[in-house]
Amino acid sequence: MAIIRFNNIGIEAVAACVPKEVKSNYDLDYLIPKEEITKVIDNVGIEERRYADADVCSSDLCEKATRKLLEDNDIDPSIVDALIFVSQTSDYHQPATAPLLQHKLGLGHGCIAFDINLACSGYVYGLATAYAFASQQGIRHVLLLVGETMSKTVSQYDKVATPLFGDAGTATLIGKGDFGEAVFSLNTDGSGSDIIKMPYGGYRNPSCSEGFLNHMDSEGNIRNGEQFFMDGLDVFNFGMRVEPRDLKNLMKECEIRVDDLDLLIYHQANKFMTDFFSKRLKIPTDKTPYSLRKFGNTSSASIPLTIVSELQDKYPDRNKCILTGFGAGLSWGSVLLNLSKSKVSELIEY
Numbered sequence: 001m002a003i004i005r006f007n008n009i010g011i012e013a014v015a016a017c018v019p020k021e022v023k024s025n026y027d028l029d030y031l032i033p034k035e036e037i038t039k040v041i042d043n044v045g046i047e048e049r050r051y052a053d054a055d056v057c058s059s060d061l062c063e064k065a066t067r068k069l070l071e072d073n074d075i076d077p078s079i080v081d082a083l084i085f086v087s088q089t090s091d092y093h094q095p096a097t098a099p100l101l102q103h104k105l106g107l108g109h110g111c112i113a114f115d116i117n118l119a120c121s122g123y124v125y126g127l128a129t130a131y132a133f134a135s136q137q138g139i140r141h142v143l144l145l146v147g148e149t150m151s152k153t154v155s156q157y158d159k160v161a162t163p164l165f166g167d168a169g170t171a172t173l174i175g176k177g178d179f180g181e182a183v184f185s186l187n188t189d190g191s192g193s194d195i196i197k198m199p200y201g202g203y204r205n206p207s208c209s210e211g212f213l214n215h216m217d218s219e220g221n222i223r224n225g226e227q228f229f230m231d232g233l234d235v236f237n238f239g240m241r242v243e244p245r246d247l248k249n250l251m252k253e254c255e256i257r258v259d260d261l262d263l264l265i266y267h268q269a270n271k272f273m274t275d276f277f278s279k280r281l282k283i284p285t286d287k288t289p290y291s292l293r294k295f296g297n298t299s300s301a302s303i304p305l306t307i308v309s310e311l312q313d314k315y316p317d318r319n320k321c322i323l324t325g326f327g328a329g330l331s332w333g334s335v336l337l338n339l340s341k342s343k344v345s346e347l348i349e350y
Contacts, residue, residue, distance in 0.1 A: 002186045003253055006131045010179025010338060012141070015069035015345035016170040016308035017061045018050040018295060023151075025049070025163050032159055040163055045271025049166030049296035051151040056350070058087045058147035059097050061169025063104055064350045066145060069171045072345045077105055080173075081139045082112040086126040086146040086300050088119055088328075089153065101145060119196065120267045120327025121186075122146060122300030123170075124335055127323075128184045130174040144172040148299040153198060155223035160232050164270070166296035170304035182337040185250045187242065189330045195234040196328035200225035235327075239273055242332050244280045247324060250334050258283050262317040263339070267325035268292040268302035289315060299327070305347075312344045 025041050025048060032040055041047055052061065062085065070077060083105075085098040098113035107113075112133065118125050123146050130142040147169030154161045200211030211225035223229060247264075251257065264287055266274040271292055278288055289310035291302070298305055303323050311318070318339035326332035 004128055004184040004186065006135055006182045008176060008179055009131045009134045009174065009182060010177055011172055011342040012175050012177065013069050013073050013173045013343040013345070014170065014304050014307050015065040015072065015348070016168060016301070016305045017064040017068065017348045017350050018168045018305070019052040019056065019061070020349045021051045021053070023049045023051050023166070028163060031157060031162060043272045044163060045290065045292045046163060046296045047293050049151070050168065052149045052167040056149070057091050058089045058149045058167075058169055059085070059091050059101055061149075061167065061350060062145040062147040062171060063101060063169070064348060065169050065171040066105055066143065068345050068348050069173060073173070073343055075173070077107050079140050080107050080111060080143045082130070082133045082142040083107060084114060084116060084126055084130055084142065084144050086116045086118060086122040086144070087148055088117055088299065089149045090115060090117070118300060118331060119329065120269065120299050120302070121325040121329065121331040121333045123267075123303045124184065124323055124325045124333035125186060125331070126300070127172070127174070127335060128186060128333070130172070131182060134174045134176060141173055141175040144174060146170045146172070146300050146304060148301050150228070150297070150299055153228040155221070155227045157222035158227070159219065159221050160230055161228050164297045165228075166298050168295060168298040168301040168305045170301050170308070172304055177341065179341060180338050182335060183250065183254050184333065184335045185246055185253070186333040187246060187331070192234070192238060192330040195231040195238065195330070197229050198226060199229065236273055238330055239269070239326055240276070243277050243324065243326055246332060246334050247277075247281060247322065250322065250336060254336050256320060256336070261287060261320050261322060263315055263321040264288050265303055265306055265321065265323045267327065268295070268306060269297055269327070300325070307339070308344055308347050311339070312346065318342070
């Protein structure tokens with residue numbers, strides 16, 4: 001467990017954008033028997049998801065969220081000294097997407113801009129990186145853009161993945177201020193890299209005819225080698241092994257109890273799973289906001305999307321909040337921070 005501490009660095013503002021197209025899980029009767037659909041929805045907690053159009057990328061959704069954030073908070077783009085783009089669905093293999101966003105948003109040529117390729121832990125890792133930059137004397141503000149268009153990676157004949165994943169883009173502004181202490185716990189276990197994976201399309205297994213062949217597994221799921229694969233049971237076991245322990249260790253490190261927490265915002269993976277974590281930790285459900293029902297699992301974007309969609313008119317107490325994400329890599333991370341001074345924009349559609 002790598003523990004990193006920052007003082008008086010925090011989240012100044014958050015915005016998010018989702019596609020207009022709504023996909024209902026009740027319409028998956030071509031894939032899941034009608035009599036089982038309600039049970040699946042109740043277990044995972046997802047009724048509908050948002051799908052981006054074919055010509056809309058994660059960066060487009062993040063750009064829209066950023067413009068909303070800058071407008072709502074009357075921020076001049078020139079004060080942004082670093083831009084970090086976190087996504088597994090970047091515009092291209094090369095170049096990185098962050099420089100493209102730097103140009104589109106009119107940020108200065110002196111702006112640091114780079115990508116981070118991480119999945120469901122990506123927001124927490126991205127925050128830790130942004131806090132590290134923001135703590136430097138020469139950096140005024142850091143723009144953390146986190147987005148995914150997972151719909152482009154999932155086979156529509158995969159009963160495991162299709163009901164889960166949706167698309168979103170988010171923008172978070174980080175800077176110096178009276179935010180108190182933020183404490184991060186970051187962790188990795190690469191031995192489990194095969195349980196969440198897209199086997200083909202990279203440079204280990206380049207795109208080829210074999211990679212585009214459809215295969216049916218023993219459960220009747222059909223996908224090819226360039227589409228998302230997840231072993232649901234192994235992911236559940238991974239989460240059960242690491243998440244409650246990491247949260248307990250973080251609270252112990254920060255010398256706080258469950259009763260001291262105002263909010264615990266999970267990566268929106270699967271409600272059955274995260275409710276199970278909460279029961280293990282004895283955390284009341286009224287301290288765990290969910291956006292899962294409306295947007296599904298948006299991977300690295302799910303935590304800031306939940307902040308925007310759920311916190312604006314609710315949860316007035318935000319002094320001690322834990323954000324926690326876990327997923328592909330395998331990778332997981334949690335942070336205790338103060339969200340009481342963070343300005344939250346209204347959710348927008350594109």
